[in-house]
Amino acid sequence: MTTRHSQRLYMPMPLYSGAIITPSDSQSHYLISVLRLKDGADIRLFNENDGEFLAKIAMLSRKKIELHCTDQISPPQAEPDLTLVFAPIRRQRMETMIEKATELGVTRCAPVLTDYTQTPQVNLPRLNSIATEAAEQSGRLSIPDFDEPKRLQAFCQGLDGEAMIFCDEALAGDKAAHMLAFLELRASQRPSHILIGPEGGFSDQEKRFLLDQPNIHGVSLGARILRSDTASILALGLWQASLN
């Protein structure tokens, strides 16, 4: 069956059997010049509202195509709410983090500025495009939302009592099982937030602030000091694994 391995593309416009879709210029370029797909080739289109559809490529010219939606192959499917709250880190590691977070089902990405944030710039359009590509690759139907950067304290106050986990280096060496037990508890609460600090961790003042909040819980990710991107993948993976 060709549908298993055919290319998936995220399309924000309504998808339905019979819809005729005009892809963006960059998508057209990708389909024609990178993938070298021909007239009549199969493709899959998806978004969070309509699910996933088979489509066929209709070449209008050497640079212009239309996509003809045929059958729905997956209905829309809600992801469990999961927000990755992260301090911006160096570009390549931040991009890895967002790609992996998307694969692991994050529904929202919220950059927060901390005392030790060394690279406060966040290129949201670029991160959004990385998340889109990761969604296309991984089989999910939605793209995570991105917030504008906020100060850490302002973000936490905006939680309004919702639960957040943060990965606390001071707990390194605690049994990692602690994390699992904690996550089992957490998984029953929605929405959920996981906070990952910058390289260099949180300042003492920030740690005191975080530990003072009754809805924010420090956990250990094991014996070692993990880089921010590694920590985010592991924490999100454990959270997902703890869901049934």
Added chain:
Amino acid sequence: MTTRHSQRLYMPMPLYSGAIITPSDSQSHYLISVLRLKDGADIRLFNENDGEFLAKIAMLSRKKIELHCTDQISPPQAEPDLTLVFAPIRRQRMETMIEKATELGVTRCAPVLTDYTQTPQVNLPRLNSIATEAAEQSGRLSIPDFDEPKRLQAFCQGLDGEAMIFCDEALAGDKAAHMLAFLELRASQRPSHILIGPEGGFSDQEKRFLLDQPNIHGVSLGARILRSDTASILALGLWQASLN
């Protein structure tokens, strides 16, 4: 205390109180020109046989230094045996995989060539240098060993009955809890191997071969298709988290 954040360097030669160490040219360059450390600066040196020592920098010239070992701050510490068996993937993703595997405590990295391996070249010296840097960063004392690449089947036959987990896409959608339960079982067995396939997965023939081996066990990593580097981080993290 300065020891908490001072630079760590892996040194393969014997370390003991009073030892005088001549770092390699590239390490000297790094200490002098990149970190701009001065005469008398603190540094930490470690290896798997001797543990970790404090040392001080003695500048001999603008390009040449010696390191004077003072006190041992950690004794040697064995890592639990854990081999990452991986099909080579594109360079940058493979490097991410090795960096993260090192942070997560892998003791051996074994590249295997599979039917769908697209990039059979493995630059072992380069991967070794990435693993060394990751060890220096993460606080571990040893550097993982690297095997020469082998065919998958040859590697499996060489296991001689030792247990190996492989991440089986065909099980995607199974409760991820399956993985946790499995890992708890696995964690009691040594040595352990975790096999990660290439982008594109295993061929049907390889899957049949793997499933036919009584010591090789397919597990699910959750509902989604994960990239090889994401899958490796999650599987290794779950394995470590399941250890007490």
